[in-house]
Amino acid sequence: MHPATLTMKNDTNAPLAGLAEHLGNQRKVMLKRWRTATEEAPGVTVASSLTRVQFNDHIPGILDAYNRILLAWPGAPSASSQNDGKNQIIEHGLQRWQQGYQLRDLTREWGHLHMSVMTELDRYALENPALETAVMTAARQAWSQLCWDGISDSSTQYWHLNQAEATGHIRDLE
DSSP: OOGGGSOOOGGGHHHHHHHHHHHHHTHHHHHHHHHHHHHHSTTOOSGGGSOHHHHHTTHHHHHHHHHHHHHHTTSOOOHHHHHHHHHHHHHHHHHHHHTTOOHHHHHHHHHHHHHHHHHHHHHHHHHOTTSOHHHHHHHHHHHHHHHHHHHHHHHHHHHHHHHHHHHHHHHHHO
16 A cells, blocks of 8 residues: 555655655664564574675665655655565565575564564654654555565565475475
8 A cells, every 4th residue: 555545635745755764864773673673583593693684685675665655655656666666575585585484484574574664653753743643654554565565475485485396396206
């Protein structure tokens, strides 16, 4: 869902642009919060063995896609921006498969990312009490949709790779 689905005043795009700038400035904080939460989760094995760059992999590109959604309001981001965001999500699932993640770990990681960004959105709202409620509602809905797509598309990519590997094993056994 794009934030334009909400009914807002036409001057809401300026606060969304301000939020996009803030999120860009807080990116390292959000990524660190996400990594820490993921590493501290019970049963995590692979994430803690990755370098920061390996762990972050395509997530900065996904955060860029989110900022483009905010900046494009009230219109939709360009088709190439949307495709880039979708490709980043799919590549994230592929990367996690190659790194040995279990599907459960992949989806939990997305949950930690969601919470990290939501924490920053809430912090921004508290620091900007004059902001219209509709602005943050649009921002939260846009992030939730992007994150939901991320969980779905990354999981689907992971599942396809798992199926392909299983098919290969069956062929080898035959």
